[in-house]
Amino acid sequence: MKRRQFTAALGVLPLAGPAFAQADDWPQRTVRVVCPFTPGGSQDNIARRLSSKLQDHLGQSFVIDNRSGAGGSIAADNVAKSPPDGYSMLLGGIASHAVAPNLYAKLPYNPFTDLETVAWIGTQPNMLCCHPSFPHDTVTKLIAAAKAEPGKYQYGSSGVGASPSLTMELLKQKTGADLTLISYRGASAAAADVLAGHVPLCIANIDSLMGQVSAGKLKPIATTGAKRAMVAPDTPTLVETVPDLVVTSWSIWAVPAGTPAKVKDKLRAATERALQDSEVIASMRQGGFEPGSNMPILEVDAFIKAEHKRWGEVIRAAGIKPE
Template sequence: MTQDYRAAGFTRRATLGLGLAALAAPSIGTAQAQWPTGPVRFIGIFPPGGGTDILSRLWCMKMSEITGQQFVVENRSGSGGNIGTEVIANAPADGTAIGLASVAPLAISPTLYGRLPFNAARDFSFISGLWQLPNLLVINNDVPARSVPELIALLRANPGRYAFASSGSGTTVHLSGEMFRSMAGLDILHVPYRGGAPAHVDLQGGRVHMIFDNIPQGLALAREGKVRALAVTGRERSAQAPDVPAMAEFLPDFEITSWGGVMGPAGMAPVLVERINILTKQSLESPDLKRRFEENGASTWYTTPEEFARFRAANEASFAPLIRASGARVE
């Protein structure tokens, strides 16, 4: 998609041509000064060591390389990402603190939670998407199905006898299962766990039968022969598992992806948002960052600020009926 930048007083091509040195035009030079030259705090909203934390750190390393500034990841986890998201909402709007925009607090929590300490639509300056990450349907090896059509036929013939696990109610792992149940017309039980590790223990032990897990963990276990991979939840097949079909090949329009982006608090100067966006675009076009993202199951995902805000709102709207139908609710 294209975007008209004349309202901001400059064009994307002209801005890119100016590089990272001091900018000549007075309005742009002032905007450059608005972003401090010292370290930038990047608020990570999930615990260290997880998939999103690894991807966040890879992006911050690339941004440090491009800008010459230090990007420091500060993990503020808890409540499904809501705690760190609140920290971002309350940060100064001068660019000294930005953070991870994630599907969980921004597209799922507004429906899942009765009360939130932030408003997903109003309390943030959306800057750009960073990555998209599909889930992977894996099943216990003893389940007598070798494909999605065979699995659907099995589940329809045995209503209420099979269960799918998730890493917690309201996650994309859970909602992928809800979408599968709804679109295929199935009677299957949802069993939520406190994280993916215990869910996989019970999956491999046969106490539950399937899970729509984040692709890195599920794919690794499938390659070890511990589970069987049947489909990815993205619109198309994943470059990490090209032999595994997309669920949409069997259930048209089936698509759920986990995603991450970068955002700041509401009130950031538009020209500052645009500057970070342009640098983000440069980082995501880097071949080595693309490769590192792919190694972790993700694909780079650049958007304009406007596209990102629209995407978030549409994603919330698409998840809302699934969450309500599942009965998941946190007061």
């Protein structure tokens, strides 16, 4: 009996053999890395640093495709609807997997069924800063002032559904401090208004503000990680004052559901190798990003589900709606 007839008799799909061969040989052409943010930002920089190393390790080009908007959901949906062949991957994170699914009434994708996690990349804290002349320049002072004069103090941030502004919503819910969000298109615009004296406070991913902090133009009040940031060791964390208030922007690689296991294993191994590279580590840490360790995927997925639940509760309690 010929091989095709034999496999057909067993009920095996004729394409199963070639499909496995393609998975073994992956990648054989350019891989598209979809980034939910505009070029030049902290997450875009992470995607580019890692993509360069993946290209070195795997021998094919990894090209960044920036698709910003709708809290990361445009990029996530694009990858979710791409062929599950390993040639489209997402720089996923808190926006695409935890915030957008709770912020938007109808999403065109499900982060838990349409996408699969491949690798944990790492975390980056936010930083809360003020104008150097602002008198309430510690977490304790700020909370007391915001409770004593509700609504008086404003802070600038990049939008209602972003990690920095959600940090402040969580701070408000945990402490009763009454602070008012002024939404900007980006961290640079918010920082500019603090420097000009129009707004006393701003919060953003740490790399967006460190330049102004290092120049003495902004005064750091706190960072939001579990421990003090390596690039700002003298700046306290929020959790040193407010229990359980740890917030980071975290990043993962995700691919369309159904992507062959051999492809995912190969991508994960190359990513873990890249994250152990001394140049990558130094570059990431310079921007306040802490590269991840080899966290098992089951643990990563459990963390993502916990973050989804956590931010859903914060968003509903605050009555946050998309801008």
